[in-house]
Amino acid sequence: MPSVWSSPDRPAYPHHALAAVLQVRAARLHVMLWRRENEPFAGAWALPGGPLLPDERLGASVARQLASKVEVTHLAHLEQLETRSDPERDPRGRTVATAYLGLIPSDVDPALPEDTGWHPVDRLPPTAFDHGSIVASALLRLRAKLSYTNVGYALAPPTFTVAELRDIYVAALGYDVTATNLQRVLLRRGVLEATGDMASPGRAGGRPAMLYRFASTALEVTDPFAVLRPPSERHGSGRRPQAANIP
Amino acid sequence: MPSVWSSPDRPAYPHHALAAVLQVRAARLHVMLWRRENEPFAGAWALPGGPLLPDERLGASVARQLASKVEVTHLAHLEQLETRSDPERDPRGRTVATAYLGLIPSDVDPALPEDTGWHPVDRLPPTAFDHGSIVASALLRLRAKLSYTNVGYALAPPTFTVAELRDIYVAALGYDVTATNLQRVLLRRGVLEATGDMASPGRAGGRPAMLYRFASTALEVTDPFAVLRPPSERHGSGRRPQAANIP
DNA sequence: TCAAAAGTGTTGTTTGTACACCCATGC
DNA sequence: GCATGGGTGTACAAACAACACTTTTGA
Numbered sequence: 001m002p003s004v005w006s007s008p009d010r011p012a013y014p015h016h017a018l019a020a021v022l023q024v025r026a027a028r029l030h031v032m033l034w035r036r037e038n039e040p041f042a043g044a045w046a047l048p049g050g051p052l053l054p055d056e057r058l059g060a061s062v063a064r065q066l067a068s069k070v071e072v073t074h075l076a077h078l079e080q081l082e083t084r085s086d087p088e089r090d091p092r093g094r095t096v097a098t099a100y101l102g103l104i105p106s107d108v109d110p111a112l113p114e115d116t117g118w119h120p121v122d123r124l125p126p127t128a129f130d131h132g133s134i135v136a137s138a139l140l141r142l143r144a145k146l147s148y149t150n151v152g153y154a155l156a157p158p159t160f161t162v163a164e165l166r167d168i169y170v171a172a173l174g175y176d177v178t179a180t181n182l183q184r185v186l187l188r189r190g191v192l193e194a195t196g197d198m199a200s201p202g203r204a205g206g207r208p209a210m211l212y213r214f215a216s217t218a219l220e221v222t223d224p225f226a227v228l229r230p231p232s233e234r235h236g237s238g239r240r241p242q243a244a245n246i247p
Numbered sequence: 248m249p250s251v252w253s254s255p256d257r258p259a260y261p262h263h264a265l266a267a268v269l270q271v272r273a274a275r276l277h278v279m280l281w282r283r284e285n286e287p288f289a290g291a292w293a294l295p296g297g298p299l300l301p302d303e304r305l306g307a308s309v310a311r312q313l314a315s316k317v318e319v320t321h322l323a324h325l326e327q328l329e330t331r332s333d334p335e336r337d338p339r340g341r342t343v344a345t346a347y348l349g350l351i352p353s354d355v356d357p358a359l360p361e362d363t364g365w366h367p368v369d370r371l372p373p374t375a376f377d378h379g380s381i382v383a384s385a386l387l388r389l390r391a392k393l394s395y396t397n398v399g400y401a402l403a404p405p406t407f408t409v410a411e412l413r414d415i416y417v418a419a420l421g422y423d424v425t426a427t428n429l430q431r432v433l434l435r436r437g438v439l440e441a442t443g444d445m446a447s448p449g450r451a452g453g454r455p456a457m458l459y460r461f462a463s464t465a466l467e468v469t470d471p472f473a474v475l476r477p478p479s480e481r482h483g484s485g486r487r488p489q490a491a492n493i494p
Numbered sequence: 495t496c497a498a499a500a501g502t503g504t505t506g507t508t509t510g511t512a513c514a515c516c517c518a519t520g521c
Numbered sequence: 522g523c524a525t526g527g528g529t530g531t532a533c534a535a536a537c538a539a540c541a542c543t544t545t546t547g548a
Binding site for chain 1: 496497498499500501502
């Protein structure tokens with residue numbers, strides 16, 4: 001097998017896999033960043049990631065590199081985001097980077113290396129390379145998918161009350177959502193299901209809350225676009241169109 | 248931390264930019280493919296594309312490579328789709344490829360090189376590499392975006408009747424849409440606007456149709472998700488959430 | 495008995511589909 | 522006038538937001 005290394009007629013580029021790992025912590029959405037020790041961007045914060053290895057796929061590469069930061073089993077969701085190719089993105093020389101979006105449920109608090117920490121997405125420290133804008137992309141992607149898929153499962157604990165879920169959605173979406181309507185929408189869509197258990201009220205009292213869980217922990221499109229749908233099932237074949245790799 | 252940059256192995260990979268260019272032709276959605284002359288996959292059909300050059304961004308690379316096939320000015324839309332990294336995707340050796348989705352309006356018929364042609368997406372010839380599944384991804388992306396953005400402008404001529412637009416949507420979506428409701432939805436959303444002109448009826452007669460155009464020829468999200476919207480504008484700040492890089 | 499928290503009922507609005515009906519033209 | 526499309530009007534349904542109201546607990 002020919003070498004993967006560069007030759008004059010086959011220009012080759014170091015390829016990095018990056019992860020924007022998001023988690024709701026203390027009612028705010030955070031992203032995992034590590035502090036660079038060396039130039040370039042010494043002291044700035046960067047997304048975890050690193051070079052793609054010769055017989056690795058990008059998805060596996062991200063997972064491998066994240067393994068040095070957190071237990072990968074905590075990652076409830078991982079999806080490809082976009083590929084950045086600006087020749088100037090790394091001052092040391094040209095690299096191409098493919099970014100992934102990762103999500104961690106709010107109930108785990110993985111031990112992180114010394115140089116790594118969580119930062120609120122709406123108040124990022126100085127970031128290295130183009131990582132700041134990658135975080136912005138990740139945010140947009142997450143917010144979109146929260147609205148029309150069941151990705152919430154990747155941010156929420158295994159079971160939760162509607163109020164707890166509301167706090168997670170509010171943190172992730174960045175705007176207010178009422179528990180009443182959140183419950184109704186997600187139940188109607190079959191995204192949530194009751195566990196049958198109840199949470200005990202806090203010391204302030206109040207009616208005990210039901211515990212819910214996500215009905216599925218695989219990504220599903222739950223709100224196939226309301227518009228331009230195919231003719232209704234009454235006469236037709238009943239097939240709805242594939243609900244898109246949004247992506 | 249040891250620098251990966253100074254260490255001897257800094258694996259690099261040839262990177263290809265590919266384009267799945269779609270156009271509605273004769274009431275069917277087609278994709279542009281060229282026939283490979285040489286091994287591997289000699290005789291199979293491939294997406295246009297080629298190697299990323301040393302100071303090129305991926306978007307520019309796709310545009311450059313497409314220029315050898317069609318006039319790039321015909322490309323009404325171009326967006327990044329996804330990056331494929333399977334080590335086995337090219338039997339000659341490892342490559343990474345980033346695919347783009349391109350759209351050409353139905354009223355142009357660009358001259359193509361000898362080896363290049365249009366193929367209905369629902370009846371592809373044998374395809375090279377992973378290009379068949381990339382076409383499938385492009386299709387899903389297009390269909391999703393037709394429903395909640397104004398991408399239609401990139402498939403339609405500058406002006407058109409609702410019936411003509413309907414035919415384009417039907418071809419692209421792969422299921423039936425009524426002209427009546429398509430018109431209503433797109434007008435209500437402000438996606439379409441009347442030109443004031445009329446089309447002359449065919450020789451079979453019939454009421455003359457109004458000519459419409461897309462109000463904007465830049466990609467816009469026209470149906471920010473109907474769900475989990477922020478509190479209504481009546482009291483709040485009125486800001487809707489960023490409508491996502493769907494992408 | 496009161497405050498706190500959870501959940502349900504109800505109403506109004508928006509947005510879409512379905513389908514009947516009216517309109518303008520060629521022959 | 523009549524066939525052939527084009528366009529509008531109306532009815533119906535689904536999905537959601539808003540908000541009042543009821544339920545169930547702790548103190």
